[in-house]
Amino acid sequence: xxxxxxxxxxxxxxxxxxxxxxxxxxxxxxxxxxxxxxxxxxxxxxxxxxxxxxxxxxxxxxxxxxxxxxxxxxxxxxxxxxxxxxxxxxxxxxxxxxxxxxxxxxxxxxxxxxxxxxxxxxxxxxxxxxxxxxxxxxxxxxxxxxxxxxxxxxxxxxxxxxxxxxxxxxxxxxxxxxxxxxxxxxxxxxxxxxxxxxxxxxxxxxxxxxxxxxxxxxxxxxxxxxxxxxxxxxxxxxxxxxxxxxxxxxxxxxxxxxxxxxxxxxxxxxxxxxxxxxxxx
Ligand code: AMP
Numbered sequence: 580x581x582x583x584x585x586x587x588x589x590x591x592x593x594x595x596x597x598x599x600x601x602x603x604x605x606x607x608x609x610x611x612x613x614x615x616x617x618x619x620x621x622x623x624x625x626x627x628x629x630x631x632x633x634x635x636x637x638x639x640x641x642x643x644x645x646x647x648x649x650x651x652x653x654x655x656x657x658x659x660x661x662x663x664x665x666x667x668x669x670x671x672x673x674x675x676x677x678x679x680x681x682x683x684x685x686x687x688x689x690x691x692x693x694x695x696x697x698x699x700x701x702x703x704x705x706x707x708x709x710x711x712x713x714x715x716x717x718x719x720x721x722x723x724x725x726x727x728x729x730x731x732x733x734x735x736x737x738x739x740x741x742x743x744x745x746x747x748x749x750x751x752x753x754x755x756x757x758x759x760x761x762x763x764x765x766x767x768x769x770x771x772x773x774x775x776x777x778x779x780x781x782x783x784x785x786x787x788x789x790x791x792x793x794x795x796x797x798x799x800x801x802x803x804x805x806x807x808x809x810x811x812x813x814x815x816x817x818x819x820x821x822x823x824x825x826x827x828x829x830x831x832x833x834x835x836x837x838x839x840x841x842x843x844x845x846x847x848x849x850x851x852x853x854x855x856x857x858x859x860x
Contacts, residue, residue, distance in 0.1 A: 582663045584670045588677055588720040591669070595722070602629040606723035608714060611635040612652035612768035613661050616758040620727040621665045623755050627725060633662055634671040634717055640683050641709025647853065652771040671721065678716050686712045689745070691738050697831060698844055699734045699855070702819045707738045714739060718747050726750055731757040731765050733842060733857045737829055757856070759785070765856045777849045783814035784845050787821065788858040795860060797837035811847050819846040819853070826859055 585591040595602075605628030607620045617633075624631045635658060642648035655672075662670055679686070689711040694700055700707055718726070726743075728736050736754050743750050758766050763785030764778070773781060787807040795803055804821045811818055823832050826840040835841065844857040 580668055582659075582667050582670055584659070584672055586672050586674065586677070588673065591671060591720060594669075603725075604628055604721065604723040605631045606717070606721050606726045607631070607633045608717055608726070608728070609633060609635055610637045610651065610768065611658050612654050612771060613658045614758075614766045614768065614770075616729055616731060616766040618661060618665050619758045620729060620755050621662070621667055623753060624725070624727045625666060627753070630668045631666075632669040632671055632721055632723065633667050634673070634721070636671075636673055636678060636713065636717075638678070638709055638713040639675065640679075640686065640712050641706050643703045643705050646851070650772060650851075652768050654771075671717075673720075678713060687715070689715075689742060691741050694734060694738050694741065694829060697829070698820055698822060698824075699846065702846060707735070710735055710738060711742050714742060715746055718750060723750055725753055727753045727755055729757060730754050730859075731767070731856065733844065734829065763789075765854075767854060769852050769854060772852045773849060777815075777852070780814040780816070781849055781854060783811055783816065784847065784854060784856045787811050787845060788843055788856060791821075791823070791843045792858055792860050795835065795841075797835050799834055800832065807843075807845070811845070816847040816849055819848070821845050823860075 605624030607624050609617050621631060621633060637651050639648055688708060691707055695707055728739060740752055743752060760766060762782045764781050787810040790810060791803055791807050800823050807821045808818055823841050823843050824830060825832055826842040832839065832841060841860040842857055843860060846855045
């Protein structure tokens with residue numbers, strides 16, 4: 580089937596009403612400027628669904644920094660070609676009025692607990708509320724069976740799991756591993772904003788994650804975090820956090836008992852581009 584592009588929620592619902600059989604719908608929400616990480620999600624969705632829908636919507640309510648929003652890369656023509664080439668069935672390309680018909684000022688506030696107060700929640704106030712607002716609206720419109728998201732945004736995956744438990748327990752979240760450049764740099768739309776010099780510095784995030792993975796030992800974790808921060812600082816990064824958390828509960832871990840499963844997470848700026856990455860240990 581040739582990819583169909585819908586810009587209006589109503590047209591999309593009509594399309595589903597006209598389907599004679601109940602399809603298994605796999606949904607990949609994105610903000611566009613697509614790369615191989617997004618394409619991997621589409622491929623995973625294709626394996627498990629009859630209809631794969633990708634959405635492209637740069638959601639203003641999840642940007643705590645207006646400049647980050649204004650500078651967010653857009654490459655719609657290439658995105659459409661990539662999605663067609665990958666065999667995506669439907670592209671949902673809503674305008675802001677379609678997602679927020681009553682405006683963006685009085686939107687629902689979701690109880691996502693302590694996830695909102697640590698790491699991305701702490702450094703990007705309001706970010707996860709925006710993510711919940713857009714995802715719950717998209718789910719209402721698309722009614723997917725499964726939603727595919729990247730481990731690249733690990734804390735976001737936990738937030739969405741919590742959201743689904745509260746509001747749409749029938750939607751299953753599939754978390755897909757992070758796709759990386761051969762250098763180790765996690766693919767990200769924001770990488771498009773890095774110049775060549777910054778791109779080679781950016782590899783330091785992956786090096787810092789690997790350093791922690793390979794040198795961690797039971798006991799206090801301060802020293803290892805400081806050493807990883809030093810690797811980043813040497814490569815011109817301005818650090819928001821280098822942190823270790825329990826991989827299941829996401830509680831911050833300062834002393835490791837040697838058994839607990841951990842995840843290490845980094846957020847740091849190169850110039851005005853903020854990059855995040857993580858690794859399960
Ligand atoms: P974004 O367009 O950045 O909002 O991302 C859309 C989805 O793609 C999210 O679920 C991300 O976690 C996922 N994603 C972004 N980068 C990668 C990557 N390098 N590997 C796998 N998934 C990714």
